[in-house]
Amino acid sequence: MRVCFDSLAGGANPNEDWVGGSPDLAVVLDGLSTAGLSTGCRHGVPWFVAHLGGHLMAALAEPSVxxxxxxxxxxxxxxALHPECDLADPGTPSATVAVLRQRHAVLDYLVLADSPVVFEGTDGGHTVITDLRVDDVLPELRTEVESYETHTPGHREALQRLVLAQRQVRNTPDGYWVAGANPEAARHCLxxxxxxxxVRSAAVMSDGVSRLVTxxxxxxxxxxxxxxxxxxxRRLIETVRKTEATDPTGRRWPxxxxxxxxxVAYCQW
Ligand SMILES: [Zn+2]
Structure with missing residues (x-):
């Protein structure tokens, strides 16, 4: 498997996505926004995704796992790397996970939350593997965020209300699952x-890229x-950026x- 990838931050803040590739593996993580709220962790989301990505690549290097x-x-x-942090905080750093692994003539995939794995079939069709359970919870709060233009006080406050409410149902049976401090989340992947x-080729991506389509x-x-x-x-990510630049405040696409x-990690054979 030949993996070619790129990752760009969406603005001035540090990139909270992470990507890694090897001849057998492609991994994309998308750290969840904290919306400026406390997390109980002094390390931060970029630290969390970098360490989770590295440990995931290491754990999956063993083909029998x-x-x-x-x-x-x-x-x-x-x-175990940060026991001094409050890992029971409902805002503990968390990420979506998307993995593609080659085992000889078989491709195994895993997705947790909305970073998709997309297959381009030899028949010309596309198969999208994604977990949109997060979209089913708190629809009224999501609608409220989308009623404001970005960079307005109303948008910021509505987003904080949404994130606070999401934290109450995140990684619970009534809500949706993401990779945080609790390994139980791994039992809820697709x-x-x-x-x-x-398969002709495959792409593992964060929703920052897939949104160009979806x-x-x-x-x-x-x-x-x-x-x-x-x-x-890189060109694909630039296309997303150019598209967003035509709607900087989210009027057309809240x-x-x-x-x-x-x-995005692009996998070819
Ligand atoms: Zn920490």
Whole structure:
């Protein structure tokens, strides 16, 4: 497997996405926004995703370890790195997870929350693996955030209300699951396998990239893979940025930030 990737912060703040690749693995993590609220952790989201990504790559280097077991082990190891922090804080640093691993002629995938793995089939079709359970909770608070233009006090306050409410249901049976301090989250991933012979290429990405198709409707998956094949990940992320620049305050496409951190790992054989 040949993995080519890129990742860019959405604005002036540090990038809270993380990406890693090897001849067998592609991993993308998207750290959840804290909206400026406390987390109980003095290290921060970029620290969390960097350590989770590194430990996940290490755990999955052993082919007999399943993707959920590798994620559970990595979450345990990262939690053990900062026992002095309040890991029971509902705002503890957390991330979405998307993994693609090659085992000979089989491709195993895992997604937790809304960073998708997308397969481009040899038949020309596209299969999107994503976990949108977060979209089912707190719809009224999400609508409220989207009623404001970005960079307004109303938007900031509504986003904080949403994030505070999300924290109450995050990683509970009534809510949705993300990778935080509790390894239990690894039991709630979507997982599956594809036959390598059915796949032409694949892309593992954060929603900062996939939104070009799913939220903005400004590209098809066919367009996405054509850009990746011809020009590579950086050009695709630049296309997202150019699209967002036409709507800097989110009037056309209401959203949480003008530009979200954007990451894509493109896998070819
Ligand atoms: Zn910490």
């Amino acid at each position: 399943t993707l959920p077991d590798g994620l559970a082990a990595a979450l345990e190891r990262v939690a 997982t599956g396998s594809a036959k390598l012979s059915d 939220e903005y409707g400004m590209a098809t998956w066919e367009d996405i893979f054509a850009t990746l094949r011809t020009d590579g990940p 959203r949480y930030k003008s530009g979200d951190d954007a990451t």
